Amino acid sequence: MTDLTAPNYQHSSDAAVDLGALSEIERRTRWLAVSMIHHANRVRPNPSGLKVGGHQASCASMTTIMTSLWFTALRSGDRVSVKPHASPVLHAINYLLGELDESYLTTLRQFGGLQSYPSRSKDPDPVDYSTGSVGIGATAPIWGAIARRYLNSALGVDTGSGRQYSLVGDAELDEGAVWEAIVDPGNAELGEIVWIIDLNRQSLDRVVPNIAVGRLEAMFAAAGWQVLTAKFGRLLESLFTRPGGQALRTRVLEMPNPEYQRLLRCDADELRRRLPGSGADHAQLTELIAGLDDSTLLAAIRNLGGHDMQALIDAYAQIDDTRPTVIIAYTIKGYGLPTQGHPQNHSSLLSVAEYESLAAELGRDPQHPWEPLADDSPAARLCTDTAARLRRDPVHPTEPPTVSGDFGRTPKGTATTQAALGRTLLDLTRAAPELARRVITVSPDVSSTTNLAGWINKVGVWSTAERHDWFADDAETLVRWREQPTGQHMELGIAETNLVGLISELGATWSRWAQPLFPIGVLYDPFVERALEPWTYGIYAGGQSILIGTPSGVTLAAEGGAHQSITTPSIGIETPGLICYEPAFAIDVEWTLLASIARLGRPDGTSAYLRLSTRPVEQQLAEVPTDPAARERRRKQVVAGGYPLRRRDGAVVTIVAMGAVMTEAAAAAERLDSAGVVADVVCVTSPGLLFEAMQARQGRGHGDSWILDQLFPVGRATPMVTVLDGHPHTLSFLSGINRVHHIDLGVTRYGQVGSLDEVYRYHGLDTDSIVAAALDVLGTAG
Numbered sequence: 001m002t003d004l005t006a007p008n009y010q011h012s013s014d015a016a017v018d019l020g021a022l023s024e025i026e027r028r029t030r031w032l033a034v035s036m037i038h039h040a041n042r043v044r045p046n047p048s049g050l051k052v053g054g055h056q057a058s059c060a061s062m063t064t065i066m067t068s069l070w071f072t073a074l075r076s077g078d079r080v081s082v083k084p085h086a087s088p089v090l091h092a093i094n095y096l097l098g099e100l101d102e103s104y105l106t107t108l109r110q111f112g113g114l115q116s117y118p119s120r121s122k123d124p125d126p127v128d129y130s131t132g133s134v135g136i137g138a139t140a141p142i143w144g145a146i147a148r149r150y151l152n153s154a155l156g157v158d159t160g161s162g163r164q165y166s167l168v169g170d171a172e173l174d175e176g177a178v179w180e181a182i183v184d185p186g187n188a189e190l191g192e193i194v195w196i197i198d199l200n201r202q203s204l205d206r207v208v209p210n211i212a213v214g215r216l217e218a219m220f221a222a223a224g225w226q227v228l229t230a231k232f233g234r235l236l237e238s239l240f241t242r243p244g245g246q247a248l249r250t251r252v253l254e255m256p257n258p259e260y261q262r263l264l265r266c267d268a269d270e271l272r273r274r275l276p277g278s279g280a281d282h283a284q285l286t287e288l289i290a291g292l293d294d295s296t297l298l299a300a301i302r303n304l305g306g307h308d309m310q311a312l313i314d315a316y317a318q319i320d321d322t323r324p325t326v327i328i329a330y331t332i333k334g335y336g337l338p339t340q341g342h343p344q345n346h347s348s349l350l351s352v353a354e355y356e357s358l359a360a361e362l363g364r365d366p367q368h369p370w371e372p373l374a375d376d377s378p379a380a381r382l383c384t385d386t387a388a389r390l391r392r393d394p395v396h397p398t399e400p401p402t403v404s405g406d407f408g409r410t411p412k413g414t415a416t417t418q419a420a421l422g423r424t425l426l427d428l429t430r431a432a433p434e435l436a437r438r439v440i441t442v443s444p445d446v447s448s449t450t451n452l453a454g455w456i457n458k459v460g461v462w463s464t465a466e467r468h469d470w471f472a473d474d475a476e477t478l479v480r481w482r483e484q485p486t487g488q489h490m491e492l493g494i495a496e497t498n499l500v501g502l503i504s505e506l507g508a509t510w511s512r513w514a515q516p517l518f519p520i521g522v523l524y525d526p527f528v529e530r531a532l533e534p535w536t537y538g539i540y541a542g543g544q545s546i547l548i549g550t551p552s553g554v555t556l557a558a559e560g561g562a563h564q565s566i567t568t569p570s571i572g573i574e575t576p577g578l579i580c581y582e583p584a585f586a587i588d589v590e591w592t593l594l595a596s597i598a599r600l601g602r603p604d605g606t607s608a609y610l611r612l613s614t615r616p617v618e619q620q621l622a623e624v625p626t627d628p629a630a631r632e633r634r635r636k637q638v639v640a641g642g643y644p645l646r647r648r649d650g651a652v653v654t655i656v657a658m659g660a661v662m663t664e665a666a667a668a669a670e671r672l673d674s675a676g677v678v679a680d681v682v683c684v685t686s687p688g689l690l691f692e693a694m695q696a697r698q699g700r701g702h703g704d705s706w707i708l709d710q711l712f713p714v715g716r717a718t719p720m721v722t723v724l725d726g727h728p729h730t731l732s733f734l735s736g737i738n739r740v741h742h743i744d745l746g747v748t749r750y751g752q753v754g755s756l757d758e759v760y761r762y763h764g765l766d767t768d769s770i771v772a773a774a775l776d777v778l779g780t781a782g
Contacts, residue, residue, distance in 0.1 A: 017072055021378040022309050025096065026067040028373060030336055031362050032092035033059040035369035036108040038355050044106065052109050053116070057334035057345040058085035058169070061200045061306070065167065065329055066093060068312040069196070071386050077162025079144060079512075081129035081137050083169045083198065084117035091125060095370075097387040100125035102370050120511075121542050126392075130541035135175030136501065136534045138168045138195070140541075142181050143498075143505035145190050146490075150440065150462060150506065151515050153485035159513045163321075166195045173197070173216065177534065180495040188224035189464045193324035198306065200333035201257045213328060226325040230305030230315045239300055244288035247281035263301055264332060264341025268294035271301060302340075306331035400516040401435040403598040406635055411586035411619045417612040417659075418550045420586035421522075422451035424593050429458055439518045439597070440506055442490045444499045450522045450550055452489065453479045460487035496523060496531035500547065504538025507545035507600065507607070516601025518546070525549030525611055526556075526565045532575075535607075539577045544605040546596050550612035552582075553725030554751045555660040557759040561750035569658070569726035571609055572688025581686050582611040582724070584662035585622040588638050588685055595639040613660040613725075615756070621645075621666050640707040641689035646681035651718055653677060653774045656734055658684040658724040661765050665723060668770035679774060680718070682711050687730050694737060712737045719777040721745065723770055741781040743773040 037054030046052060066082070066089050074080070082090045091114055094100040104124055107113025115122050117132035129144070131137025141164035151157040172178060181187065199213065217227045232240075232252075240249045252260070255277070263274055276285035289297055305311040306329030319325045334340035338354045350358065359366040373380040407427050411420070429436040440462070441447075447456060456479055463483040471477040492498050499521050506519035523531065528549040535547060554564040572580025579599070581592040589612065596608035623645065625631045637643035645662075646669060653672070657665030662683060669679040684690065690711075692703030717738035722731035728746030735742035747763045760766040764773075 017309075017313060018378055018382060019309050021382045022067060022071055024373075024377070024379040025071060025382065026063050026309070027336075027362055028096065028379070029067055029089060029092045030060055030063040031358070031364050031369070032095060032105070033063065033086075033088035034337065034350065034355070034358065036088045036091065036105055036114070038350060039106050039369070040108045040110070041349050042352060042355070044110070053347060054088065054108065054349070055085035055347055056337060056350060057339055057342075057348065058083075059089050060335045060337050060340070061198055061331040061333045062086040062089050062167065063335070064307045064309065065196055065198065065312060065331070066090070068309050069165065069167075069316070070097075070390075071382060072313050073316040074165075074386075074390060075162060076390050076392050077160045078165060079128040079141060079162060080165040081131055081141050081167065082118050082127075083167050083172065084132045084134075084137065085169070086167065086198075087114070087116065087118045087131075090118055090127070091123075094125040096373065096383045097390070098383075099387070102372075105370050119541070121540070130537070133534065133537040134172055135177035135497075136537050138166045138172055138175075138178055139181035139498075139501055140505060141166050142187055142190065142193055143502040144508075144512070145192050146186075146502060147505045147509050147517070148513065149190075149464065151509055151513055151517070153464075154440075154462060154488065155437065155515065157513065157515050159515075161192070163192045163194050163319075164190075166193075168195055168197050170197055170199045170201065177497040177501075179219070180493075180498055181501065182220065182223050182225070184493055184495065184498055186463070186492070188323060191321040191323050194319060195324070195326040197326060197328045198331050199328050200306075200331045201261070217328065220326045224323055226320045226323055228315045228318055228325060228327045230308070230311045230327060230329040232305055232330070233303035233308030233311055235296075235300050235303040235308075239288070239292075242288060244281075244284035247284040248288055251275070251277060251279070251281065251285060258343070261341045261343060268297055271297060275301070302332060302335070304330040304332060307335055395511060395514045397510050397514050397601075397603065398516060400510070400518075400598075400601040401432070401438065403435055403594050404432060405591065405594050405598070405639070406632070407431050407590060409590075410624050413619060414616045415586045415619055416614050416616055417583050417586060417589050418614050419451050420583075420589035421548060421550070421593070421610075421612060422454050423586070424590045425452075425455040425520075426458060427590070428594075435518075435597070437488075438516060438601075439520065440488050440490065442492065442499055442503050442506070442519060442521045444492050444494050444496060444523055446523060447489065447491060448479055450524075450548070452522060456480070456489045459489060460484055461489050461491060462487035496527050497534045499523060500531045500535035500538060500545075503545035503547070504535065504541065504543030507538070507543040508541070510544070510601040510605075511542055511603075518597050518600050520546045520548060522548040522550065524563070525552035525568055526563045528565065528568050528571070528609070532571065536575055536578070539575070539607050544600045544602075544607050546593070546600070546608045546610065548610050548612060550610075551614040552611045553613065553660060554747055554759050554763055554765070555613050555615045555725050555756065557751075557754055557756045560753040564747070564751045566727050566747045568609075568611055569724055570687065570730040572686060573691050573730070578607050578609060578688070579686060580609040580611065580688050582659040583638075583685055584657075584659055584683050585617060585619055587619075587622060587624055588683075591635045591638045592685060611659065615660045615663075617660070617663055621662065637707065637710060638685050640704050641686040641693065642682060642684040642707065642711050644680065644711060645683040646679075647716075648673070648678045648680060651678045651680040651716065653778055654680045654682060654712075654716070654718050654720045654740075655770060655774065656682045656684060656720060656722045656731060658687070658726075658731065660725050661723050661760075664760065664765060664767045664770055667767045668774065671767065671771050672774055677774065677778070680716065684724075684731060684734075687734075691733060694733065708737055714738060719774075719781040721770060721773045721777055723765060723773075725765060741777050743777045743780075745769060745773055 339345040467483040503519040503521040510516035695701035696703035723745040728744035
């Protein structure tokens with residue numbers, strides 16, 4: 001089986017490595033990183049007294065790893081995700097490479113300056129991946145690798161090749177999202193993935209007592225990864241060859257993590273007493289270390305692989321580019337700092353005296369910490385050569401293909417909004433084939449139950465290699481699972497974090513590789529909340545994508561309370577960079593989906609979330625205008641947040657409904673009419689856009705305030721009943737537009753299994769409840 005998408009790497013180099021120059025750069029990088037944090041906390045004025053923070057110890061454990069990687073192994077096509085607390089190290093390296101002006105070094109954690117954690121969208125220097133949300137930045141290069149391969153294979157775009165590195169703290173391996181990504185079956189074929197674990201055995205609060213490295217190695221290996229270990233440096237390895245050396249190796253390997261960390265706090269005399277321990281090898285160890293001078297002994301106990309340039313360079317040379325690789329690098333938190341090894345050094349800051357002592361040790365001037373390397377030094381020349389090697393061409397985004405806002409078809413009969421999704425995607429392949437080529441759907445094993453079968457049969461399933469479909473000749477198999485490098489659907493396991501991580505990176509190709517894609521992730525709406533944090537972080541990082549939550553709400557009556565989403569309708573109000581729609585009719589799905597696609601893949605673009613339903617709805621209730629101008633006016637209203645579904649002369653109450661309950665809202669209006677109570681009906685498609693419009697009208701934001709005049713004109717202001725299959729606060733703000741009396745109906749408690757009528761009645765979403773609320777609000781209004 002041939003892998004048609006596998007990158008062709010060229011990372012080997014016969015050039016001699018100047019370890020002296022590398023060591024000088026490592027020391028300068030450590031000094032600069034520590035100094036940025038010191039300046040932010042000890043020098044820059046802080047009138048509020050609030051903690052500024054920073055992580056000097058976490059930076060120090062990474063400086064050797066990052067110096068060796070950047071200055072020996074990286075190539076311009078590579079991308080790196082840097083662990084959040086090491087962001088000052090990244091900025092220090094960028095400064096030495098000429099990619100960051102000195103003026104920014106005093107702005108760490110300052111408004112408009114260097115961000116607390118690496119940020120693609122806000123930092124002024126090159127950052128490949130935004131990190132900070134635990135587990136999300138670490139796994140992003142996996143999804144970035146897939147996105148790059150997809151561009152190369154499915155669109156025929158040449159983005160070059162390169163490795164995708166993740167620099168990960170060992171405590172981050174506690175995050176479940178990390179392992180969800182590692183064990184996904186498709187990722188075992190991604191040879192460009194390289195993780196380097198900063199194994200300093202400390203978390204925020206403590207020395208972790210039982211980090212079982214063997215278990216971690218076995219878990220990575222079981223997932224198909226190559227496992228490399230940089231455990232000891234050359235000094236320790238040389239001592240292991242001496243008489244008593246094997247006893248020393250056994251002692252270091254078998255002592256508990258806290259005991260080892262305690263040894264780092266010892267002076268030479270105390271170390272000579274503690275290191276031999278009380279075991280059978282006590283005498284051999286005592287004799288071995290008796291032959292070492294104090295400086296050698298102190299250096300030896302700290303000589304771990306993650307702080308030995310040659311050990312790391314040797315590990316990079318062993319990377320197997322046919323499968324993912326993890327390099328476990330043993331390090332010391334706070335390496336080279338007075339706080340090294342201290343169990344609470346995670347966020348501790350060097351005192352002024354400690355900082356000055358470090359300056360003296362490194363030969364630096366604490367009053368002028370940003371002094372550059374000497375121009376004629378080997379270290380400066382290495383920086384110049386590295387900068388030239390890593391230089392990238394600027395990215396000039398390609399203008400996305402234009403999107404038609406309306407296919408001109410009016411759905412008839414009974415349909416669901418979920419089914420309309422599949423039909424709209426198929427219509428797109430016929431009406432706009434060039435645009436449709438850039439659409440890629442992703443699903444966590446729910447394709448067949450979310451109406452994607454027709455789309456999958458049309459475009460195929462993407463994989464790194466073409467695979468035989470053994471059910472192609474089975475007449476009873478409705479979904480044709482044709483896996484090939486040109487397919488446009490990706491199937492993941494049941495892991496929502498993986499789903500949104502992937503669509504976020506697919507949605508970032510416009511800025512990474514100047515090629516826009518239109519990723520659409522589809523999952524059950526009850527699990528949107530599980531995916532929300534990593535997805536919003538992807539949006540923050542510049543990924544633009546569409547998430548479809550379907551089926552949704554208590555309308556999924558037969559599934560019971562555990563699968564009846566309540567809070568998702570208001571996501572669009574609360575999430576920056578995200579527009580949410582909950583269409584009531586099939587035509588609304590088409591118009592909102594096309595509008596959402598049109599907003600993707602551009603510098604001012606936004607992501608979208610569509611909340612759909614499997615409830616069959618009579619499409620004639622939409623009363624889609626037949627006049628072309630009136631139809632276009634309706635389409636613009638749908639996209640802007642809502643439209644008047646029913647207007648009657650003499651209306652005394654307004655029913656405002658969204659999504660699946662539109663049937664009950666329309667029936668309630670008819671019932672009220674028959675009782676002599678005339679009602680208007682407004683169909684809301686996006687509460688978030690209406691909230692933005694309301695804010696814009698008040699001069700507090702930007703939005704299309706014209707839509708409020710068309711939905712809620714002052715001349716038709718009446719008491720209001722709002723209703724949706726979700727929490728009632730979602731629409732409650734609408735009464736404030738004209739300051740009218742209101743009652744808000746929705747879901748405020750967990751449900752249970754039942755028929756749709758029973759469940760709606762239980763939550764007060766049925767026609768009777770809407771009618772009663774309308775009469776009650778009229779009574780309140782007097």
